[in-house]
Amino acid sequence: MKNNSSLTGLAVVCRRVVHIYRAEGGDVVALAGVDLDIAPGERVALVGPSGSGKSTLIALLAGLMRPSAGRVQIGLVDIGRISEAELARLRGTDLGVVLQGARRNLLPYATVLSNVWLAQRRAAHVRPADLEPPERILSLLGLTGLGHRKVQDLPPGAAQRAAIAVGMAASPGLLLVDEPTSQLDRTARDEVLAALEAVNTERGTTIVAVTHDPDVGARLGRAVTIRDGRVGSEGRDGREFAVIAGDGTVQLPPDVLDVLPPGTLLSVEHANGKVTLVTDDHSVSVPVASDAA
């Protein structure tokens, strides 16, 4: 197997990723063909309506589940093709995972420093490597001076940053964070976002965060909207884009769908450097692209 040995950010590639939950009442297709490329050191928010598949996607990136079909690649490793032991090693070292609800990631009666130190011991057991002094990780996350506080005594924002510190304990190349700012006040939320930015800029770590907060998406710079188990659209630097999936399909924005409901027949006209969707009776035409300079 190829290794991810670099300490800098890891790339993520998803190709036609499908995930099906086998449930008693019937199968649930949670992801229906996700195509996504994230460059090393990028910061990406996964946004979208409840039940659209965000948590399923982050669980696949975290190696907690394998895709039913398609390819999920973290750095050089195709996580659908590696053994359970290799997957466990990847999870313990290359991937930092911060679950939703900061305190679920932490031992409440232990100090912040001990929480980071214990996470490092677990990582060293899986793959012996040089580990960063825990104090340096706390400093990166703005927790200097709080190392000897018990987790249960921390205010919510500091607890969230402590959970990120534990996620960063083994200096992973990819940090996955589920709802990092939910239930935080504005100040605490800004401190958490500043901490994530520090991780990204100072360590080069790739960051993927699931969030319901549109401001988080805007602040991270790239917001990928998951809709009905697919990549629906992307916001980049304040602009909104539709995305062509690997099978050539495009999810139309909700306001266009109001005018063109599912089942509408369209002809795709490509002429004079313009691509236009036109209804059969020519009552609606939607210019979708222009390749004119």
Ligand SMILES: Nc1ncnc2c1ncn2[C@@H]1O[C@H](COP(=O)(O)OP(=O)(O)OP(=O)(O)O)[C@@H](O)[C@H]1O
């Ligand atoms: N363990 C499971 N068994 C069966 N179905 C599941 C399971 N987990 C999720 N689902 C279903 O898969 C779909 C996607 O769920 P997922 O939790 O990934 O969405 P989400 O976008 O993260 O939602 P939320 O924002 O509410 O957390 C939903 O229809 C959900 O009901």
